[in-house]
Amino acid sequence: MGGRLAGIARRDRPKGPMHTVDHGQVSLAEGLHGDFRSALASGKGTRKRQLSLIEGNSWRAAQADSGCLADWSEARRNLLVEGLRLPREPGAQIAIGSALVLEVTGECDPCERMDALHEGLRAALTPDWRGGVLARVISEGPIALDDEVRIV
Structure with a gap:
């Protein structure tokens, strides 16, 4: 059984605000x-950090432990996944929607900006790995809220 894409967020500049989109x-x-x-990340050639993903359960657990009430997008991750445990090993693949396939490249280590928040x-x-996973694009495609998310 798969999960679902519950959030999409992006920023247009370094340290800029995150904007959620549908x-x-x-x-x-x-x-x-x-x-x-x-x-x-795409322009650097290695593409190890093209996207970052976080689980809804992990975000809520971190909120409970810290007392943080901020929206998930303030964690500066691109995608929020509900109902699925993201793989914790580099090389694992995640499919979203009808065409997108991502490859996990590593853990998204929380930075000092989280304590500033x-x-x-x-x-x-x-x-x-509560901070989420980093991924690179294997197969491109459109994404939308409520798309199915599954481990390939």
Whole structure:
């Protein structure tokens, strides 16, 4: 059984605010269209951090542990997944919607910006890959809220 895509967020500049959207296009060349970080990673050639994903359960657990009330998008991840445990090993593949396939490249380590958002949030996001996963695009395609998310 798969999960669902519960959120899409992007930012247009370094340290810029995250903007949530209902749908988007993800490509090999630019990652999530309109996202500064995706485009930057795509241009570097390694494409190890084109997209970041976080589980809804992990975000809520970190909120409970830290007392943070911020929206998931403030964690600066691109995609929020509900109802599915994201793989915790590089090389695993995640399919979203009808065409998009991502490859996990590693853990998305929480940075000092999380404590700037709420003291203790960085530590709360650290155990068991709660901060999410980083991924690169294997097969491009459109995404939209409520798309099915599954492990390939």
